Amino acid sequence: MEKELTVQELLFNDQPVVINRKLAKCLGLKEAVIFQQIHYWLEINKRTKNNFKENKYWTYNSVKAWHENEFDFLSLRTVERTLQKLEKDGLLESKVFNKMAGDKTKWYTINYDKLLEVCNKKLSEKEILSSKRKDAGIKGAKAKASKMDSSESIQPTWQNGDPYNQLGRTIQPTWQNDTTNLAEAIPEITTETSTKISFSNISNSSKGENSPISFQNRYEKIIGKKLGVTTLPKFQEHIKNFRADLIESILVYAEETNARTYQWFEDRINDCLRKGITTGEQFTDDINAYREKQRQAKNRAIKEKEEAKNLDNAIEVAKERELSAIINREIDLTAAEEVPEVKQLLVDIVSTTEFNAWIVPNKFLRIDDDIIFLCRNNLTKGVIERKYKDNILSVLRDNGITGELILEVERN
Known part of the structure; x- marks a missing residue:
């Protein structure tokens, strides 16, 4: 029989692993947990003046050691991926300061400037999106209230006197006429079409393919799973606050792109808010x-x-x-003119032995502005090409000869 857990095993009296909620909002939960713990060890090293290199304090561990000693509530692969992501995003810096060549344990330090930059940007974006959601909620609630006021058969009574409470969530009205219950926000319509849409039509629609429950069932079918306790209320809130034709278009796009998570839907809603799409x-x-x-x-x-x-x-x-x-x-040498004086120009660039061996036995010919170095055999041509051609060409240039220097072998 397994030993039963105790309260002390679940709720610690000593210092537990902690996270900052703002940090979790900026980086994500797993990232915040690991990031906070690395900061914790860096602070310890600062106090003990330990592992100070390149004007920074560092902490080190293998991925396996991080997992076993600090994050055993996460999988080893999750720890590895999270460290890689933090490093890729520039939030963590890593180096190898190990003395043994085979020791590849990474040393980590935090780029605090990058952390502030990322978090300020993320929090600012979240505030903007929150404000837009609130505005959309108020707009939808006011549209619903306006339409209800214009109906003789259905009269809503707002329980709190205001369709929008302090938390920015639409308060559901208690209908005096209980024969109809509108679960979907009344879509905004232009003056031209408003006279053509009656409350009976909207009520019937709420029970059909554009009803909230229909949208929910369709999206759950698309992603292949049920919406959770946290995602379902968000999904339902969006269904209330946005037009049915917009939700319909988003679901069609979800089918086309093979969406697999609720976050995909949330991202599309955020795109619409950011771009003003209604x-x-x-x-x-x-x-x-x-x-x-x-x-x-x-x-x-x-x-x-x-x-x-x-x-x-x-x-x-x-x-x-x-x-x-x-x-x-093949150069036609019949029109060439021999210029023996060229040999004399080369006396000073090689030794006497080299001059007699590689220069004297050969001929220099002129065709137009070009100089032909007519070698006795291929061996001579190869030696001249490798050792002397550049020097010969330089001497020719110094003496006003600007044409090409062409190496040829005597033909039998």
């Missing part, structure tokens, strides 16, 4: 514009790749032609 048509236009932009970018990339490939091919062909021309070129 209708299904606007959402569809935005998606089509995005896809067209992606298509154009892809086409440009393909075109640039093809142009680069064609350019490379053209360069390769040109090189092959040039090489072929050089290999197949």
Whole structure:
């Protein structure tokens, strides 16, 4: 029989692993837990003046040691991925200061400037989104109140005198006429179409394919799982506050893109708030514009790749032609004029032995502005090419000869 747990095993009297809620909002829960613990060890090292390198305090551990000693409530792979993510985002810096060459244990320190930059940006974005959600909630509640006031058959009574409470959530009205219960926010409509939509139509719609429960069932089917205790209220709140045609367009897009999480839906809602999208048509236009932009970018990339490939091919062909021309070129030496004085220009650039061995036995010819070094054999040509050609060409330039220096072998 297994030993039963005690309270002391679940609620510690000593110092537990703690997280800062703001940090968790900025980085995520797992990231905040690991980040806080690394900061804890850095602070200890500061107090003990330990592991100070490159003007920073560091702490070190292998991933396995971090997991076993600090984060055994997370999986080893989760610890590894989280450390990699924090490092990739620039929040953690890592180096290897180990004395043994085979020891690859990473040392970590925190980039506090980057931390402040990231958190300030994240918190600011969350405040903006929260404000937009609140405005959307108020707008939807006012639209519902306005429509209810204009109906003779249905008269809502706001329980708190205000359709929006202090927490920014829409307060559900208690209907005096209990024959109808509208679970979906009345969509905003233009003056032109408002006279064509009756409360009976909206009530019937709430029981059909555009009802909140229908939207919920459809999205759960798309992502392949039920919405949870935290995500379901959020989903229902969005259904109340946004037009049915917008929700419908988002669900169609979810099916097309094979959405798998509630967060996908939340991200699309946030996109709509950020871009001021309120209708299904606007959402569809935005998606089509995005896809067209992606298509154009892809086409440009393909075109640039093809142009680069064609350019490379053209360069390769040109090189092959040039090489072929050089290999197949035969210079007509019948019109060449021998210029023995060129040999005398080269006396000072080589030793007497080298001059007699590699310069004297050969001929110098001139064709137009070019100088032909006519070698007795291929061995001589190879030696001249490797050892003397640059020096010979330099002497020719110094003496006003600007043409090419061409090495040829005597033909039998």
